[in-house]
Amino acid sequence: MIFKVFDKKELSALFDILSAYTIIGPVQRGVNRDDRPLFDFDMVYDFGDLALDYTATTHSAKRFFMPYTETLSTFQVNRSDWDKRVDFNTYKPQVFFGMHACDVNALNKLDKVLTQTVFPNPYYLCKRKNMFIIGMGCTPQPQCFCRSMGTDTALQGFDLFLTDLGNRYFAEILSAPAFQFLSRIKIKAPTRRDQLLYEKVVETRNTRFNTELDTTDLAKILDLEFESKAWKEWGGKCLSCGSCAQVCPTCYCYGVEENVDLDLKGASKVRHLHSCNLLDFAEVAGGHNFRPDSATRLKYRYYHKHRGFMEAFEESLCVGCGRCGKSCLAGITPPAVISSVRHQE
């Protein structure tokens, strides 16, 4: 990895260079009822709109690489004959400006299941291959438990990662395009002082995580506690609304639906992201539902995140961003659920 430092005011120059592409970054969308700002990822056209000191966004950036609704293919129908046309809906690179480490790690995890298995998913792969990611160091929030999940720092999956050193940024460069873009602004090699300052900043940040999720032997514990009362308790609270999956950076389950055009000359196949907490998730034709109550669906969600993915890829699918807990209408948070399953309350 190559390290550089540059003045904070140089960042707008980098933004201008990259503005030849679609830039997606954190922007403030409004305030919540406590008058705290609410952030979200959106397309940014002006450097001034970027809220780089954002705490955490309500949604992850997944709508830009895994849209909630995406047309997978279209059909040209001519009486009984038809022709299928497939479009992966990607035509140009996208720049992600200011992603936190958890979101970068979420992409790395999605890469494992969506691109590194049999039948790689081209819709995701296309968008993922055409992402230019500038990561940004963050300040741990009360809901963040990424340190427990081992996703508080990103080692790969980005092009450039910036850490705030006061009046300048410490840049980790991971790709040739990133190096070439940076060479067009005023950068310096980090001095010994910069390096020490960087290490200090990282250390200070590490002391500020105060939410934990005990992952020791978690996959095994989940199997042992399959019949635990905790699932019923938390499942009873769950409203099966699917908010958690909507804001989750790693939830990728989907459903496919086909529609006939109104002129009957065409049809389309559309993918909608789904949630395993929704009632019809495992319902089959004929009406049998393999997970009919909210408790089994909630349990399944935790099983997929913390056990199933662990079994397949030796890591958890959860990145500990805490968005699901923040958005949950019933106040269900992963650290609380896991600790009650582990009898640690």
Next chain:
Amino acid sequence: MENRLPFFDITAQPGGRRRREDPASFEYTCPAEITSVYSLTGTEKLYQIRIIDQAQRNHFSFQPGQFVMLELPGIGEAPFSISSSPTRHGDLELCIRAVGNFTNFLSRVERGAKVGLSGPFGTHFPVEEMHDQDILFIAGGLGIVPLRSPLLTVLENRSRYRRIDVIYGARSPAELLFTYQYAEWRRFDINLGITVDQPDTTWDGRTGQITEILRERIRESASLADHTFAIVCGPPVMFRFVCDMLTGAGLPMQKMFVSLERRMHCGRGKCCRCNIGSTYTCLDGPVFDYWSVMNLKEAI
């Protein structure tokens, strides 16, 4: 611009050696044609489906127990077990009950309709491992559909197998599937035990649960431990009873195979709808040995 972000076009990349590894062909469906439709019962029909392109048809190969995704533009896409013999390649038979939006539409489709076919997907019954062994086929209701493919494979190579039993139960005589083939199966020296729950006035066969026939079958042989394989498919409640009985009779878990059903939207391990715990029914199943099923929470 001095430097640009490269655009990576996956359609321009050389694909994998096999279609399944080539991302660009993820959504590819083989154009196929419904060549005939037979009504088997009031709700189930047998569709003969032929891949239109001859080279593709001959190239299409599957193993008994695998499934295909069938697509009707604008209506939907759904997984179906193949009921025909693998030696027939791209001339498939699918037995489908009209039960949802897609299948009800399909039941109104006439011969000659063009459909999209992708697959085959999933695991299969290891019929070659079963050479020189007894095989118990145990099916309840629609469960006979995925079992017909291994059964036909066994019939085609009848001399390689020892005793074959087919134990099949349905709710009523009118719901029995493939009745026109029973005489032929018997001719191939197959012990066919058929039972219904609710007999009608014309029914002269057995009534009751399939477990009764199974109990008699188990009593006939000293032990199932050495020379027997079992293939089981049926409604979720049936699995537990039948599998418990077979295990009780000494059949090793790894010699008992079940074919599971789940909701699927992709067939390629991407949509997560068919997950059982950590396992994808579409990639690691639909055929599981009983040990894997025992090992999976909430599988049956």
